Amino acid sequence: MAGRSVLLTERLVLRPFRKDDAEAMFLNWTSDENVARYCRWYAHENISITEKLLKMYIDDAASETSYRWAITLNGHDEPIGCIDVVQFRENSVPEVGYVLSRRHWGQGLMTEALGAVTEELFRCGFSKIFACHAVDNPASGRVMEKCGMVYTHREWIQKKFNSDELCEVKCYGIEKSSRKKENPMTVRELQDNILKLKKETNTAILAHCYQAREITEIADFVGDSYKLSVDAKGVSADNILFCGVHFMAETAKMLSPQKRVYLAAKNAGCPMAEQMEPEMIKALREAEPDRKVVAYINTTAALKTVCDVCVTSSSALKIVRAMDCDKLLFIPDCNLGDYIRQQCPEKDIKLLNGGCPTHARVTVKEVQTAKAEHPEALFLVHPECTPKVVALADYVGSTTGIMDFAKKSDAKEFIIGTENSIVEHLQYDCPEKKFYPVTKDLVCHNMKLTTLPDVYNSLLSIAGRGGESFEIIMDDELIGSARKCIDEMIRLGG
Numbered sequence: 001m002a003g004r005s006v007l008l009t010e011r012l013v014l015r016p017f018r019k020d021d022a023e024a025m026f027l028n029w030t031s032d033e034n035v036a037r038y039c040r041w042y043a044h045e046n047i048s049i050t051e052k053l054l055k056m057y058i059d060d061a062a063s064e065t066s067y068r069w070a071i072t073l074n075g076h077d078e079p080i081g082c083i084d085v086v087q088f089r090e091n092s093v094p095e096v097g098y099v100l101s102r103r104h105w106g107q108g109l110m111t112e113a114l115g116a117v118t119e120e121l122f123r124c125g126f127s128k129i130f131a132c133h134a135v136d137n138p139a140s141g142r143v144m145e146k147c148g149m150v151y152t153h154r155e156w157i158q159k160k161f162n163s164d165e166l167c168e169v170k171c172y173g174i175e176k177s178s179r180k181k182e183n184p185m186t187v188r189e190l191q192d193n194i195l196k197l198k199k200e201t202n203t204a205i206l207a208h209c210y211q212a213r214e215i216t217e218i219a220d221f222v223g224d225s226y227k228l229s230v231d232a233k234g235v236s237a238d239n240i241l242f243c244g245v246h247f248m249a250e251t252a253k254m255l256s257p258q259k260r261v262y263l264a265a266k267n268a269g270c271p272m273a274e275q276m277e278p279e280m281i282k283a284l285r286e287a288e289p290d291r292k293v294v295a296y297i298n299t300t301a302a303l304k305t306v307c308d309v310c311v312t313s314s315s316a317l318k319i320v321r322a323m324d325c326d327k328l329l330f331i332p333d334c335n336l337g338d339y340i341r342q343q344c345p346e347k348d349i350k351l352l353n354g355g356c357p358t359h360a361r362v363t364v365k366e367v368q369t370a371k372a373e374h375p376e377a378l379f380l381v382h383p384e385c386t387p388k389v390v391a392l393a394d395y396v397g398s399t400t401g402i403m404d405f406a407k408k409s410d411a412k413e414f415i416i417g418t419e420n421s422i423v424e425h426l427q428y429d430c431p432e433k434k435f436y437p438v439t440k441d442l443v444c445h446n447m448k449l450t451t452l453p454d455v456y457n458s459l460l461s462i463a464g465r466g467g468e469s470f471e472i473i474m475d476d477e478l479i480g481s482a483r484k485c486i487d488e489m490i491r492l493g494g
């Protein structure tokens with residue numbers, strides 16, 4: 001494989017890693033704690049992490065036993081990431097690792113690249129390969145795992161690094177034979193099969209925009225919670241397969257009760273949706289009967305039954321202003337509620353302590369650091385972040401609002417203060433602009449539980465050909481009672 005550029009897949013090119021790639025990819029990394037995390041992969045030679053990093057990325061890393069490759073989008077020169085293929089000892093099993101560039105072009109694509117490199121190594125005659133990646137990239141690990149390419153090999157890595165800290169790193173051994181037995185498809189093959197199964201089963205796929213790129217690419221509808229609610233109502237297919245979290249699939253079921261609605265990943269829930277019990281809200285209603293309850297759509301169906309209207313982050317302000325009541329209780333997100341309260345001072349809005357653990361963990365310091373690194377960039381933030389973080393923004397809005405603003409703006413650089421998939425989607429849509437995550441940790445792991453193989457397996461099951469699917473079952477009484485506030489949201493939200 002050494003020394004040549006190849007078209008790796010239809011959209012990815014593999015070429016030798018150059019010195020200037022190091023600058024493009026790793027600028028400012030030496031001050032980033034993620035460097036340390038990443039470099040633990042390479043800490044086995046007891047070389048100081050930083051020295052090792054600098055040596056690897058500033059020197060030409062290619063040698064007889066170690067190759068670094070840049071992965072670029074076909075037609076682009078800038079790397080979206082790099083892949084290392086390392087053989088630490090002659091005749092030992094090769095190890096494959098990958099790193100995304102700072103610009104976050106896309107984990108899904110890197111998974112695709114990793115799969116293709118693995119194929120190439122198998123073609124070169126290796127029958128077994130180790131692959132490493134950090135667990136903060138859970139989706140790619142699960143893709144590999146579910147494709148039957150991998151088995152978990154934690155003991156190996158713990159022994160190798162002799163450190164408990166390395167629980168942060170997952171390592172997989174890939175065996176050609178076991179891979180063949182199971183599901184040997186690449187990302188592209190999976191996508192093609194999904195498209196065929198979708199047609200065969202008359203299923204519409206709805207994907208939230210926090211889903212990975214390889215999933216949004218095969219979806220019929222992509223959007224934030226509000227857009228998907230409206231889309232779900234108009235779907236003509238017999239089945240809906242939802243790639244998102246549980247409350248979203250529940251909402252789709254309420255809006256299309258005659259259809260069969262499935263959630264692609266069984267355990268994908270939203271922690272915020274389950275923060276409040278209906279009994280607690282009922283008690284508050286009884287205490288103040290003239291106060292109407294506004295529920296963020298991120299709530300369970302049971303909780304919606306005791307609320308008056310739902311809102312999403314894109315529709316909240318419009319709906320709150322349109323309501324014929326001035327006394328409101330806004331649940332569960334107190335950060336979004338606080339933002340609405342500031343925009344709508346004419347209303348008396350009470351809040352409770354609840355919120356999105358993903359957005360609420362962004363800190364003022366992280367924003368300041370990102371702004372210092374990218375002084376020309378505008379900071380666009382989701383109102384689920386804390387008021388102190390929101391106060392630093394150049395634009396505050398829903399996911400859709402942030403995307404629209406960035407696309408229409410004359411500015412060329414943006415720091416994105418919402419789930420990091422949006423950085424990836426925007427970078428695809430506007431390749432001439434630059435998008436930076438406000439922090440690498442702004443990842444909703446619940447959203448990332450869904451993988452392409454989950455979608456494939458769900459459709460196989462819907463087609464009655466194996467696989468496994470998770471249908472949303474709700475009784476008519478619950479649907480009728482919870483749906484009222486969704487209908488009210490669509491009526492007032494327009």
Ligand code: SF4
Pocket residue numbers: 245269270271272273298356357358359419444445446447
């Ligand atoms: S980003 Fe926050 S609100 Fe959205 S699904 Fe994840 S935890 Fe729930």
